[in-house]
Amino acid sequence: MNKYIKIINYICSEEMISVEEAKDLIVKYGTKLPIKEKSLNEAQNAVLAEDVLAPINLPPFRQSAMDGYAVNLSPKSDHYTIIGEVAAGESNSQELKIGEGVRIFTGAAVPDSANAVIMQEWVTKKANHIVLNSNAKELKNNMNIRPLGEQVQKGTLALSKGIQLNSSALGFIQSFGMEQIKVYKSPSISLIITGNEIVLPGNSLPFGSIYESNSLTLKTALNNAGYNDITINYAQDNLDEMKQKIERAMNTSDVVLVSGGISVGDYDFTKTAFEILEVKEHFHKIAQKPGKPLFFGSKESTSFFGLPGNPASALVCLYEYVIPHMLYRTGAQNPMPTTIQLPLKHDYLKRGERSQFLKAKINANNVEILDGQASSMLHTFALANCLVYIPSNLTSISKGEFVEVHLIR
Template structure:
């Protein structure tokens, strides 16, 4: 049996970053850049007005109330370069090219128009006012986004504005999911006494989808050694990570551990000094990782967030493997006996973290409203209201 920290260290040490792949920026949300992206154009690529107003020569504005004749207008998308002679103004709109010769744009609210003339209420007017210079955001040839950055909605918009058609990103892992248990029935089917509806596969697929992992294959196996061996071997041949839900405890019909030995997967550790989720097994065969998760749904989801997710993130090129951890005061006291660390489903707000009722390993109702997990070590097995505890924030 290993400690929580030992388990995490062993997982990261045995996880390797995946290779790269190319994709359109529009499809790359939550992927990590494999290599730098350089700007093929400058942004802006022309002098651009940041305001609706009037383009002027700043030297023409000699006092508040200066009156200038309006010669023309410049609209966004203007294809020809206009020229503004001294002593005149040009109506201009946000995003429009600034005419040659103009050195400032006076915002519309600081002017008064009368027919073909405009009175400038600003003084003094500094050169460059309300003008976006060429390359103000980025110059052509510069690094637009560095490698290893996580691509967000803002990043995708930025790349699209640079006319980037393809980016090189770290591949996300392919996941194989094996569900075991003769008592499990698929949703929508009729159920007999002693049976339960299977929920772990849907729960884990949703958690994977939240991380942007969509290449997920699910197989089901009866509580039979040969069936378990065949299913694990089949999944291992096609996937980077294989998750087994159930069948890893010490019951007569728990075959996952024996099946992993049969397919020559090396067990890195079995059992973690924690509650819930003690019977977690982590194994490896060549580059494929195996996580045998407890069958109890809450235990399975805790183990996913604390152990599987970090491996997925490392494979995907991220450096922030683990859930974000913060220290927060706990709303009410909590204590436990024993020699295992505890993970508590909780809700966290700006002020406190609140442990929820229903901490049993089978109970998902509390997980349905949780946005955090409290981590208490055996050295902190009794906390009073207001004590600070370690809180792991769940993905939003």
């Protein structure tokens, strides 16, 4: 009984930490996940676990940058004799004398004896000769030729560990002829949605109930960030059921997310269940709006987040804390949200002392804080493409002043 009294007393306390302290803690208590080898086809959004050194030069030969004619420049004539052709993928290299050239196409190997590629729009072809047109610019050595190793030279650093692999990075690695890469394991995630009031879509809606939407909101946001190993469960506002669902999840997942039941109501049992299961608490309340009640803890190698039940609050906490924590655990160099500075479209007066994350929209040359900032409102989030962060020490911002903007992944 004393244990439960202690828990309830703590839940009722108003001790809060700052946003900055919370972000430090999600990194401090983030243990790295194992490294594994994956095929490039399976590595989308994974984080690179080792430096990639170029095994070959890119390009691996002198390469034509356009369709035209590879020539051995003649300083005394604007006429060239064309003695052959080189298409992309062909390996023949013809010896060119001064004043000679070959027809060549973009991406093809430039003959060693050629020192320029003349774009086809600059010449007129007559039989096996070309003549420079009047619109031709001065011909220079190595013009329109991509040099050997222009992108990256053999043995040098191609990509640093810690970057998240997007489609361009994967294509770049494959251009070396590589098929496998070492990356950090993507976390397995258990998402537990709580609440006696929620009803799954497709069922009739009794008075006083709401259709459940947090599972889809959070799951798709996690998918967009590159996390797909997600198990979803539901729990009533019942301590024994909460404990069982969380215990089952912690035995099979790297990260456990519980949506709801983390505040101070009579039916909020999430933090109590964490305590009974001996999850080490790192913080429970942050001086922010929305998302003041946010739990973060750990037990062995599993991380635990107790998210608010209000949809917009839960999504803000996911973007600002959960995803950065998982990015850190998977070795990302820069796990925090991408941040830019933009001028505010209008005046803004902040009410209260807490820091604020405001749903906003980036326009052509400024950022606009949207109406409808209540923690329950997803509609505004549907229109937003960023969050504006207002720190606790600011009370008002004038039109045109620069604000901190967090891009939504």
